[in-house]
Amino acid sequence: MTQSDARSKVRAFLEKFIRDQDFEDGDNVFALGLVNSLMAMQLVLFLEKEFGVKFTNQDLNLKNFRSVDAMVELLGARGIFAAA
Amino acid sequence: MSEPNKNDVMTYQKVGVIGAGVMGTGVAQNLAQRGMRAVLVDVSETVLTKARETIFNSLRVAGMFRRDDAPAADPEQTVGMIEFTTDYTRLADVEFVVENVVEKLAIKTEIYPRLDAICPPECIFAANTSAISITKLGGFTKRPDKVLGMHFMNPVPMKSMVEVIRGHHTSEETLVRGKAFLAQLGKEAVVVNDMPGFVSNRVLMLTVNEAVWLVQDQVASAADVDKIFRSCFGHKMGPLETGDLIGLDTILFSLDELYAAYGDPKFRRCPLLQKMVDAGLHGRKSGEGFYKYSV
Numbered sequence: 118m119t120q121s122d123a124r125s126k127v128r129a130f131l132e133k134f135i136r137d138q139d140f141e142d143g144d145n146v147f148a149l150g151l152v153n154s155l156m157a158m159q160l161v162l163f164l165e166k167e168f169g170v171k172f173t174n175q176d177l178n179l180k181n182f183r184s185v186d187a188m189v190e191l192l193g194a195r196g197i198f199a200a201a
Numbered sequence: 202m203s204e205p206n207k208n209d210v211m212t213y214q215k216v217g218v219i220g221a222g223v224m225g226t227g228v229a230q231n232l233a234q235r236g237m238r239a240v241l242v243d244v245s246e247t248v249l250t251k252a253r254e255t256i257f258n259s260l261r262v263a264g265m266f267r268r269d270d271a272p273a274a275d276p277e278q279t280v281g282m283i284e285f286t287t288d289y290t291r292l293a294d295v296e297f298v299v300e301n302v303v304e305k306l307a308i309k310t311e312i313y314p315r316l317d318a319i320c321p322p323e324c325i326f327a328a329n330t331s332a333i334s335i336t337k338l339g340g341f342t343k344r345p346d347k348v349l350g351m352h353f354m355n356p357v358p359m360k361s362m363v364e365v366i367r368g369h370h371t372s373e374e375t376l377v378r379g380k381a382f383l384a385q386l387g388k389e390a391v392v393v394n395d396m397p398g399f400v401s402n403r404v405l406m407l408t409v410n411e412a413v414w415l416v417q418d419q420v421a422s423a424a425d426v427d428k429i430f431r432s433c434f435g436h437k438m439g440p441l442e443t444g445d446l447i448g449l450d451t452i453l454f455s456l457d458e459l460y461a462a463y464g465d466p467k468f469r470r471c472p473l474l475q476k477m478v479d480a481g482l483h484g485r486k487s488g489e490g491f492y493k494y495s496v
Contacts, residue, residue, distance in 0.1 A: 133493065154359060155446070155485075158262045159494065172261075174275070179265045 227357030313341035335368035345370035397462035445484035
């Protein structure tokens with residue numbers, strides 16, 4: 118798994134929810150109202166299942182899920198990317 | 202846990218929650234988050250297992266939305282405040298009951314006399330129904346003065362307002378105690394009188410049903426119907442997204458109850474709604490309704 122694979126997977130998942138609107142990898146999707154609290158659980162469960170990680174209570178902070186970039190960074194911190 | 206204040210009869214410690222569907226699960230979670238013990242009863246072990254998992258995950262994610270920097274509550278500990286059981290006799294010492302079973306009168310008819318026989322005489326029964334007459338439900342018990350309606354909104358832990366319904370025999374004391382219970386959950390009440398559908402669903406169910414007719418008649422796609430409500434009227438969600446959130450099966454049952462109660466053809470179900478429910482497309486909870494969801 119590379120960082121770029123992860124980025125595509127996260128984007129593809131978000132695009133299922135975010136209809137008719139473009140967003141950048143750095144955009145705060147919660148602040149923009151593109152993702153709401155109802156979708157948050159699905160987002161977290163998707164990331165855990167897809168990337169085989171279990172987030173700690175400390176990880177579960179809005180800061181870590183606010184954008185595609187932030188989520189990729191969190192996954193990186195969980196060590197899911199193979200060394201290049 | 203702190204000792205109950207003996208001078209304050211309004212402090213609830215242990216609450217029964219009947220039905221572990223979307224609403225019952227939300228109510229049980231909300232109770233636990235507010236430090237009350239909950240006995241969540243359902244007829245199905247499978248449903249209870251799923252409810253536990255949903256509550257656990259929801260508590261994990263709830264920490265993401267806390268407004269302060271305080272450490273999030275331990276989900277394991279909070280979920281430990283809830284007893285998941287198929288045994289109604291576990292309700293023998295609860296002080297308050299919130300009933301959330303499926304929106305079918307025949308099922309509720311069986312449950313109320315059962316609760317009446319098991320729960321303490323002072324226990325209040327709140328029917329979390331979206332359309333069924335509270336007066337009628339009260340009539341299935343020997344304590345109609347202690348039965349009221351509490352129409353919680355979904356998702357329960359995040360919604361701060363509840364439509365409270367005064368049945369014909371509901372006493373003032375019950376209303377006061379009901380409001381105190383809601384205050385303990387961090388919620389306020391709007392009290393309305395009893396007539397099927399109350400305020401919210403008498404309007405909402407018709408709106409959702411009519412929106413389904415629009416899709417069936419190919420006047421507009423589901424996304425466009427919703428877009429008009431969101432963009433033109435400033436609603437947070439359109440009627441079909443709302444239907445998916447509530448559950449299309451629940452919409453169908455509620456329409457049927459309203460149709461039966463008023464005998465008015467305006468509550469007739471749209472055939473497309475029936476077809477979707479028959480196909481298992483129940484909305485967000487089943488993974489697909491008018492939109493697709495990942496479950």
